[in-house]
Structures are given as structure tokens and as C-alpha cells.
Amino acid sequence: MNKYDIILTLIILIIGITIFCLFKIGNNNPKEAIVYYDGDIVLKIDLSDHELRTYTIEGFNGDVVIETIDGKIRVVEEESPKHLCSIQGYISTSYESIICLPNKVVVEINDSIDVDTIVR
Amino acid sequence: METRKFTRLSMLLALSVVLNIVENMVPLFNGTVPGVKLGLANIVILFVLYQYGFKESLFISLTRVFLVGILHSGLFSIAFFLSLSGAILSIISMGLIKRFTKLSIVGVSIIGSLFHSLGQIIVVAILLNSMSAFNYLPIIILFAIPTGILTGIMSKELLKYFD
Numbered sequence: 356m357n358k359y360d361i362i363l364t365l366i367i368l369i370i371g372i373t374i375f376c377l378f379k380i381g382n383n384n385p386k387e388a389i390v391y392y393d394g395d396i397v398l399k400i401d402l403s404d405h406e407l408r409t410y411t412i413e414g415f416n417g418d419v420v421i422e423t424i425d426g427k428i429r430v431v432e433e434e435s436p437k438h439l440c441s442i443q444g445y446i447s448t449s450y451e452s453i454i455c456l457p458n459k460v461v462v463e464i465n466d467s468i469d470v471d472t473i474v475r
Numbered sequence: 476m477e478t479r480k481f482t483r484l485s486m487l488l489a490l491s492v493v494l495n496i497v498e499n500m501v502p503l504f505n506g507t508v509p510g511v512k513l514g515l516a517n518i519v520i521l522f523v524l525y526q527y528g529f530k531e532s533l534f535i536s537l538t539r540v541f542l543v544g545i546l547h548s549g550l551f552s553i554a555f556f557l558s559l560s561g562a563i564l565s566i567i568s569m570g571l572i573k574r575f576t577k578l579s580i581v582g583v584s585i586i587g588s589l590f591h592s593l594g595q596i597i598v599v600a601i602l603l604n605s606m607s608a609f610n611y612l613p614i615i616i617l618f619a620i621p622t623g624i625l626t627g628i629m630s631k632e633l634l635k636y637f638d
Contacts, residue, residue: 452607
């Protein structure tokens with residue numbers, strides 16, 4: 356490694372950590388999870404509810420089971436070769452997402468929708 | 476093409492295919508963190524880039540993607556397109572960086588690793604028509620450093636035996 360490599364490593368490290376920190380700063384707006392199948396919204400779930408709830412939607416390879424509790428959401432069961440999105444576990448901020456590529460299912464969290472209602 | 480070069484390139488291609496498939500079988504680097512892989516095949520690609528040149532490494536890289544597609548993940552499957560976009564972006568960025576900057580093989584490897592993942596994120600975003608794939612950006616940027624350094628050092632060691 357020469358000095359240019361070290362400079363490059365430091366630059367990438369700083370960029371990475373900066374973006375990581377920006378992503379970690381959450382806000383306390385009411386959160387809503389949006390579930391997409393093949394680009395279309397199939398489910399909207401209010402995450403301010405602290406009860407354990409499960410939802411089942413249809414994915415490309417079969418049923419996808421989604422669970423919410425305490426403002427967090429995760430995929431519990433799905434049909435795919437590597438089960439990456441059920442291994443991933445819970446997400447709780449708008450800067451995280453669950454992507455089940457084989458099932459064409461995306462779970463996103465939106466925390467800016469209700470700002471207008473609060474202002475009103 | 477002289478026979479010696481032809482034979483060597485064929486063997487290197489076979490090596491990169493094997494490394495790619497073996498890597499998919501090792502559970503730790505199997506993508507447990509989405510999008511993060513060791514990128515062992517990149518050792519061979521880097522080696523070819525430094526030993527022979529850009530055209531040869533581009534050829535090895537693309538042929539590897541098609542061969543792994545046929546042998547392992549399925550031709551024109553999602554995994555195939557992820558691999559293809561990553562490979563193209565990675566080899567082009569490495570070629571440019573090697574040509575126009577003073578970075579050593581390790582720096583070139585980090586850039587390759589970074590752009591390989593970036594190419595995959597872009598394809599996921601296109602396939603799903605959703606920007607949420609870019610949420611994986613920080614993890615991918617941070618993991619590109621250790622994986623890039625590792626493959627870079629390995630290629631560097633390998634090159635010593637061929638000079």
C-alpha cells in the first residue's frame with residue numbers, strides 16, 4: 356500500500372461513516388411501513404401500534420409473512436434460495452429497508468407522511 | 476495470441492469461475508449481510524489486469540459471469556444480472572483508476588470492490604423500481620475497504636510469482 360491508497364481508504368471510510376451516521380439519526384414522527392410487491396403498494400401498516408401483529412402477503416415465490424411489534428417490522432417467513440430478508444431481522448427507521456429480491460417484495464418505512472397532519 | 480498466454484488465460488478463467496462458485500458455498504460470505512461478499516474472483520481479475528491488460532481482464536471477467544451463470548446460478552437469472560452489472564462496473568473503474576491515478580494494486584482493488592457492489596445496488600433498484608436499495612449504501616461502502624484490501628494484497632502476492 357502506498358500513501359495514495361491510505362488517503363483513498365481514509366476518504367472512503369469518512370464517506371461511509373458519514374452516510375452511516377446520517378442514516379442512524381431517526382426522528383420521532385409517526386411511522387408507517389409500506390410493503391410493495393413488484394413496485395406496487397400492497398400494504399400500509401401503522402407502526403405506532405405496539406401490539407404484535409402478523410400479516411401475510413403474496414410474493415413471487417409464495418406467501419411472505421410480515422410481523423410488526425413496538426414500531427419495528429420484519430419478514431418472518433418467505434420462499435427464497437437464501438432467505439436473506441428473513442435473516443435480516445427487524446428494521447425501524449426510514450433509512451433501512453427489507454428487500455426480498457426473489458419475491459419482488461420491498462418493505463420500507465415512511466416517517467414523514469404525517470407531518471402535514473400534525474402541522475394542521 | 477501466443478499459446479503460452481492463451482493457456483494461462485484459460486486456466487485463470489477456470490480459476491476465477493471456481494473461486495466464484497466456492498465463495499457462494501461458504502456460508503459466512505454468502506451474503507448474510509446483504510450485498511457483502513469477499514469477492515475472491517476479483518483476485519484473478521486484478522491479476523490479469525496487471526499481468527496482461529484491460530482487454531484481457533474485461534474478457535475474463537465477462538466470460539466468468541456467463542460461465543458461472545451457466546454452471547451455478549442460472550443464465551439470465553436475477554443473480555446473473557447482479558453479477559454482470561457488478562463485474563462490468565468494477566472492471567471499468569479498476570481499468571480507469573489503474574491508468575489515470577497513482578494508486579497501487581490495493582487501492583485499485585478497493586475501488587473495484589466498491590463499484591462491484593454499487594453496480595449490484597443499481598440493478599436491484601432498477602429491478603424493483605425502488606430507491607430503497609440505496610439504504611444498503613453505508614454498509615457496502617464500509618465493507619468495500621477490508622474486502623478490497625484483502626483481495627488486493629492477495630493479487631499482489633500472486634504477481635510476485637509471475638515476474
